[in-house]
Amino acid sequence: AQSVAQPEDQVNVAEGNPLTVKCTYSVSGNPYLFWYVQYPNRGLQFLLKYITGDNLVKGSYGFEAEFNKSQTSFHLKKPSALVSDSALYFCAVTDGGFKTIFGAGTRLFVKA
C-alpha cells in the first residue's frame, strides 16, 4: 500500500532564510512523487514532480525537491523564503496506478 508521511505539522522560517519541508513515502513499485501547495479556501496547485532521472527536481516559484531513494524521502526546499510562500504544502505519491495519495500537509509560516 502507498503512504506518505509529513512529520511536521508546521514549519516556521524567517524571510530570506532557506526552507525545508519534509516528506517520506512508502510505495511498492517505482514512486512518482509530487508537491502541491494550497492557499486558503482554494484547491491544490501543482509545484513539481519526480518521475525518473535527476534526483534534484526544480519547480514553480523557485521551489525544488530532492529525491532520495535510500531514505525514501522527497523533501521540498527553497534557498530563500518569501512571506508569500506561507501556505499549506502537501506531498503526494503514486505507484503509477489510478490513485494519488496525499500526506496530511505541512503549514509553512514565513515571518517578515
Next chain:
Amino acid sequence: ETGVTQSPTHLIKTRGQQVTLRCSSQSGHNTVSWYQQALGQGPQFIFQYYREEENGRGNFPPRFSGLQFPNYSSELNVNALELDDSALYLCASSGTGGVGEKLFFGSGTQLSVL
C-alpha cells in the same frame, strides 16, 4: 485554457439528505478524480473516472457514487449524509490518467452537514 470549475462553492445539508456536487474538467482532460479533505487533513481519494467509467475507488462506502458525462464533466453524489461527511470536496482533472500526470484541482465545494 479553461480550468477546473466546481459548483456549488458552499452547501449546507442536514443528516440523512442527499447531495450532488458538480465538476467541469479542464479543457482536453478526460480523467476526473474526486477527493475529500476534512479540516486539518490531506485530501483522501474517493474515486476516479476515465472516459465515463469508474477507474478506481478509495475506502469510501457505496453511498458515495459518481458519474462522468461525454463532455468529461463529472458529478459526485452522496446519499444518507452523515455529520462526518462535512468536508471540502475537491475535483481534479488530468489528461489521460496516465503515469506521472499532475492533477489540476478545482477550488472545491465546502459541504457542511448539520
